Amino acid sequence: MHDDQTEGRGALNDGQNLDCSAHTENGFDHINPELHVEVSQTFKYDSGSSESASITLPTQGIETGCVLENTGMPGTLNQFVEEASVDRDHSLDSEVELQNVFYNEPRKEERMGCEDENWICDASNLLIYDSQTALQAPDEQDKKRANHESSCFTSFVPQMPQNGICDLLHAKESTCKFSSSVKHEVEDLTGQGGENDQNGGKHQTMECGGSSSIFHIKQDSTDLRENINKEAGIHFPLGCKQPGGGLPRRCLVFEIGGTQKMNFGTNHENSSSVAFQCNEDFFPDEKKLIPISPTISSSTRPLPAIGLHLNALTVTSKECRVVKHETLTSGNQLPTLPSSVKSFSSLKPDQEHGNKFLDVEILSAPDANGVQVEKDDSQSAFATREELNQSALKKKRRKVEDTEESGACKRCNCKKSKCLKLYCECFAAGLYCMEPCSCKDCLNKPIHEDTVLATRRQIETRNPLAFAPKVITSSEWGLETGDESNKTPASSRHKRGCNCKKSSCLKKYCECYQGGVGCSINCRCEGCKNTFGRKYGANDAEAEEEESETYNKLAEEKTSLTDRGQDDNEDKYPENILPETPSLQLCRQSVQVLFSKAKPPQSLVFSNESSPKLSSTSQTLESDSFRPHPRFGKHFQLISDGETPEILREKCSPIKTFKLASPNCKRVSPPHAELKLTPNRKLTRKLVLQSIPSLPRLEKNCNDTP
């Protein structure tokens, strides 16, 4: 981990390198969920002990709160506010202390136990209390300031987990900018700022590069201002509906806001803006996803990481399912991404299929990171796949356009299910049905929230992961291997696998194909021809044969080219070229790894060892250039285990799952949160980590992480 991050730092501009290292070296990302809880706890405590503390927490964000608690030094956080505003470098101190906090995190968690079930409400109460407390400020300006800052914090806390890694990676700058933003806001609130200030604040936050949290704060603050002015900011309990505004369709999907907000700052073009770049591409879509009126600010959204729907991220648009995973994770991956990778993360929602390959081809300009090899190597494969997916792509684009026009990401057409079953895409995605839907007798609407929630609970009782994202991305492989080809659809896998019988996994009937991922050992499909990556198995004799033929064909092509003296193609067609994209290659590698480690699922019988033919093919396929990274197998094992994380199965019983839920705050959806929060790196591991906020094993894991 250290090494990788050190390398990753090199890919960043100097301004953020130190920041990233400072945090990540502490295993920051592994603690993020705990941080979230911890923050709530901490601030609650603070709010109860010191008005000023609770009021000014937002300025220094998490740092100050943690510091106070750890150092046992009660203090007026206003000091921090002012100091930070005056001298941004002060945040460094906070940062250092923050590190200590995180080092202590496991211990604290032990102390805290499993209080997750209450922390949502705690947060709400706390925030309300903060506002009220703020109102008691003697000075009018202080009052406004306090109000606003507490509101900022209201926003900040929720944002923290969702942007966790990204924010934390830039914590130093975030802290600085945050202070600045708050300062602007304060000025604004006192009537001295106005729009200029607001813009100024935005500008500053944008300077942060990846400091999405800052921008969130700024945005939220801006939104809050209206409400604050109206009602002194009292009515912003997290998880509550917007008064009179009803719930937006995606009210279950608070975490989306994080991405959205980040997108506001897409203007900057520095090298650290991967997250923004990638988000920018689908932001327009996202923006339309949430028909939030101006008064429905993000601050009125419930806690982002709470109750967010598992599929919200993945299936904001059905077309975006995988792409969003990857985009987000890519964004978070920023610190370790080579420059060329950034382009890859700028996939549009409609690019998950063939277009995605096209995107790679176009964007993978030769650089010093070895991307060129991948590009050339897979060029023909890309072209082929492009053709294969062209029609689907057109349709997809059409649908995306449709979707964007309609302002909705999902439209169901349910007739009998009343949109309260997983048949309903909206419901399954954690969305309320809205106008674009053509459903009948729909109960999946805010006015039936109780029914919806009850039904959801019922379904989750039956299957705790029913609302979990169907596709699990593992694009961190790309970072591990330094091969951005891993960031293709094939680097993700359908959680449960498909069960296709007739579609050959070539149509969207197939959930794998629909998700833009290859089939895996979890699939029970027959005659799988998934262009994103087929599974291997004795039952797939046909596919196997076809694969072999394809390989032979391309081998012949290569031989032919070589015989003709086209040595320049050596680079384009390296040894043991595969008739598939690098992603597909990696997919197969993964399958191979899984063969040796994973238990063959269900009826699938793998023949990697028993079938001489396949074995031979596989050996050939496994050229040096495609040999898995030493850690690759590990990842695959992790993925394999994590597809339905054992720990989740053990610990995430329905009861447990719902204990994390609050009637009004929807629920905590561990896997989704993970996908949202985690950077690509160690994604799977973090799936477990962040799914279960306080597990001894996790703590151990955190400790084990250098």
Added chain:
DNA sequence: GAGTTTGAAACT
């Protein structure tokens, strides 16, 4: 747009 196909979800 209507009808068919398909496979996941739900049910038994």
Added chain:
DNA sequence: CAGTTTCAAACTC
């Protein structure tokens, strides 16, 4: 757990 039914999306015409 397996088989069946229900359902709605995907697909075809």
